[in-house]
Amino acid sequence: MTVPILLVLEADPPPRLGALAGRALVRYADERTLAAELPDADALLVWDFTSEAVRRAWPGPGPRPRWVHTPSAGVDRLLCPALAESDTVLTNARGIFDQPIAEYVAALVLAMAKDLPGTLELQRQRRWRHREGLPVAGGHAVVVGAGPIGLAIGRTLRALGMTVAVAGRTARPGVHGAEDLDRLLSRAGWVVCAAPLTEATRGMFGARRFALLQPSARFINVGRGALVVEDELVAAVLERRIAGAALDVFEHEPLSPDSRLWDVPGLIVSPHMSGDTVGWRDRLGEQFMELFELWEAGKPLPNVVDKKRGYVPSHDS
Amino acid sequence: MTVPILLVLEADPPPRLGALAGRALVRYADERTLAAELPDADALLVWDFTSEAVRRAWPGPGPRPRWVHTPSAGVDRLLCPALAESDTVLTNARGIFDQPIAEYVAALVLAMAKDLPGTLELQRQRRWRHREGLPVAGGHAVVVGAGPIGLAIGRTLRALGMTVAVAGRTARPGVHGAEDLDRLLSRAGWVVCAAPLTEATRGMFGARRFALLQPSARFINVGRGALVVEDELVAAVLERRIAGAALDVFEHEPLSPDSRLWDVPGLIVSPHMSGDTVGWRDRLGEQFMELFELWEAGKPLPNVVDKKRGYVPSHDS
Numbered sequence: 251m252t253v254p255i256l257l258v259l260e261a262d263p264p265p266r267l268g269a270l271a272g273r274a275l276v277r278y279a280d281e282r283t284l285a286a287e288l289p290d291a292d293a294l295l296v297w298d299f300t301s302e303a304v305r306r307a308w309p310g311p312g313p314r315p316r317w318v319h320t321p322s323a324g325v326d327r328l329l330c331p332a333l334a335e336s337d338t339v340l341t342n343a344r345g346i347f348d349q350p351i352a353e354y355v356a357a358l359v360l361a362m363a364k365d366l367p368g369t370l371e372l373q374r375q376r377r378w379r380h381r382e383g384l385p386v387a388g389g390h391a392v393v394v395g396a397g398p399i400g401l402a403i404g405r406t407l408r409a410l411g412m413t414v415a416v417a418g419r420t421a422r423p424g425v426h427g428a429e430d431l432d433r434l435l436s437r438a439g440w441v442v443c444a445a446p447l448t449e450a451t452r453g454m455f456g457a458r459r460f461a462l463l464q465p466s467a468r469f470i471n472v473g474r475g476a477l478v479v480e481d482e483l484v485a486a487v488l489e490r491r492i493a494g495a496a497l498d499v500f501e502h503e504p505l506s507p508d509s510r511l512w513d514v515p516g517l518i519v520s521p522h523m524s525g526d527t528v529g530w531r532d533r534l535g536e537q538f539m540e541l542f543e544l545w546e547a548g549k550p551l552p553n554v555v556d557k558k559r560g561y562v563p564s565h566d567s
Numbered sequence: 568m569t570v571p572i573l574l575v576l577e578a579d580p581p582p583r584l585g586a587l588a589g590r591a592l593v594r595y596a597d598e599r600t601l602a603a604e605l606p607d608a609d610a611l612l613v614w615d616f617t618s619e620a621v622r623r624a625w626p627g628p629g630p631r632p633r634w635v636h637t638p639s640a641g642v643d644r645l646l647c648p649a650l651a652e653s654d655t656v657l658t659n660a661r662g663i664f665d666q667p668i669a670e671y672v673a674a675l676v677l678a679m680a681k682d683l684p685g686t687l688e689l690q691r692q693r694r695w696r697h698r699e700g701l702p703v704a705g706g707h708a709v710v711v712g713a714g715p716i717g718l719a720i721g722r723t724l725r726a727l728g729m730t731v732a733v734a735g736r737t738a739r740p741g742v743h744g745a746e747d748l749d750r751l752l753s754r755a756g757w758v759v760c761a762a763p764l765t766e767a768t769r770g771m772f773g774a775r776r777f778a779l780l781q782p783s784a785r786f787i788n789v790g791r792g793a794l795v796v797e798d799e800l801v802a803a804v805l806e807r808r809i810a811g812a813a814l815d816v817f818e819h820e821p822l823s824p825d826s827r828l829w830d831v832p833g834l835i836v837s838p839h840m841s842g843d844t845v846g847w848r849d850r851l852g853e854q855f856m857e858l859f860e861l862w863e864a865g866k867p868l869p870n871v872v873d874k875k876r877g878y879v880p881s882h883d884s
Binding site: 349350353354356357358360361363364366367369370371372373374376377378379380381382383384385386387406409410411503504505507508509512513518519520521522523526527528530 | 666667670671673674675677678680681683684686687688689690691693694695696697698699700701702703704723726727728820821822824825826829830835836837838839840843844845847
């Protein structure tokens with residue numbers, strides 16, 4: 251019996267892969283060597299999930315690799331037409347980031363409601379200036395994206411007493427369909443974007459939708475940068491057509507030091523960290539090992555991405 | 568029938584008092600005139616609740632004023648031995664600040680867990696530096712102060728998935744007594760002080776108790792400044808004996824521009840605003856009117872302060 255070849259896109263060994271000794275031939279590739287190694291690999295672990303090299307290196311039609319796993323929720327950086335049309339199974343890190351991202355969104359909502367950015371700036375200036383906060387309980391939020399991350403955000407905001415509508419592509423119990431989105435946005439105090447980036451969602455938050463929002467509304471993006479037309483968000487914030495925004499994800503990451511996004515008054519910028527709590531790499535390594543053991547045994551894998559849609563579909567049950 | 572004299576300590580009329588026309592003779596005093604006016608007043612509304620003038624101006628034994636209301640939760644600024652020993656009924660703003668303060672504490676906990684202060688500082692420097700947040704769910708918090716504010720903080724932190732112990736002076740169902748406090752502190756990741764300031768609690772958080780905390784613990788004070796020995800907290804934060812702190816209240820308010828507290832790394836300073844959400848003055852005016860109507864009708868008042876203890880006692884029921 252030959253052991254499968256597991257190719258890992260990353261310079262440094264991920265945690266937990268020591269358990270593969272004797273069960274897989276683990277090879278490492280970087281962006282330069284990936285194309286040469288990929289046709290021989292049985293499985294590919296895209297440990298460097300920020301890389302877009304898989305798109306460029308994908309070998310085209312053929313039996314290998316049979317399985318690709320990305321330790322991220324979004325698959326937009328690696329999904330290309332050739333991979334989508336192949337028989338290769340693509341899995342993601344569904345479940346790992348739900349609770350951390352939900353807490354991060356709650357942190358942003360509460361910080362904006364209580365003007366914590368203003369407090370920290372005044373502290374820096376040694377100025378005592380009392381301000382009134384906004385209540386969070388009783389507020390209305392719309393969460394765009396009805397996967398496990400969006401649902402976790404909804405649960406956490408509801409736990410804080412907010413009224414939350416979750417909107418996805420297709421309506422199901424507890425989730426609004428895309429046809430309800432514009433109506434929901436026009437009533438929201440808080441809009442949280444946690445959608446997958448697909449051709450259907452790219453640029454979904456642009457001038458038209460920002461114009462639907464109330465001037466008191468605040469917008470948070472923890473999905474993918476390209477869901478938002480950044481210039482049009484900046485204009486909406488600068489012109490006070492919305493009350494504020496927070497972006498954790500950007501069209502180009504890392505954000506360049508000369509990006510105008512860094513110093514838009516009313517806009518909080520953070521470096522794509524919403525899902526990453528202490529120990530997250532260990533948890534991703536453990537999750538990969540659980541999937542590997544199923545794959546090794548020829549059992550069906552969970553977290554399988556619908557490659558036509560670009561995300562793992564959620565079901566009612 | 569003579570209408571009662573209501574003395575208001577404040578230059579500007581509070582909201583909602585227009586309804587008193589014909590039912591009370593409303594007079595206004597400032598800190599300078601209070602002593603002269605107080606012996607004639609049937610009731611005193613300490614609308615300027617930051618003032619300590621009532622202590623100095625209290626007329627001593629006598630029938631008036633029969634009722635004093637402060638639109639704050641704490642009564643430490645006005646309660647003096649002569650008032651404590653009098654038959655005067657003292658009421659507070661119990662209930663108004665519970666939910667706002669609970670949300671403010673949640674904002675601080677989440678902001679510290681996700682290093683939002685670090686994010687905002689890096690944004691100011693236009694630097695992209697990814698960091699790992701701490702999970703909040705599963706964390707252990709101790710809330711010191713078992714009045715409605717402390718209980719609301721406990722509920723809100725529990726809603727975020729934290730394990731919360733609430734400690735008051737006396738144990739009752741769901742509340743630890745003071746005898747448990749040190750043991751609870753030694754296990755806590757988060758310590759929230761929301762106790763009333765009394766002779767029993769003044770300086771309760773000093774070097775000895777900070778030494779009980781874990782190096783990973785964070786301390787938040789939304790009670791009164793003098794509950795904390797500020798220099799000893801600063802030392803604990805600077806020497807990394809605890810991981811961080813946030814103070815919304817201070818021994819001397821407003822904090823002087825040259826206070827050392829403004830720029831202690833790891834210490835968030837805010838200007839006594841935790842309970843104040845948009846519309847709070849209206850709500851305080853409404854609450855006073857509700858109490859006035861009961862008082863006018865000779866009915867028992869709610870929110871009566873136990874003047875020996877220095878707060879409104881909580882009961883199990």
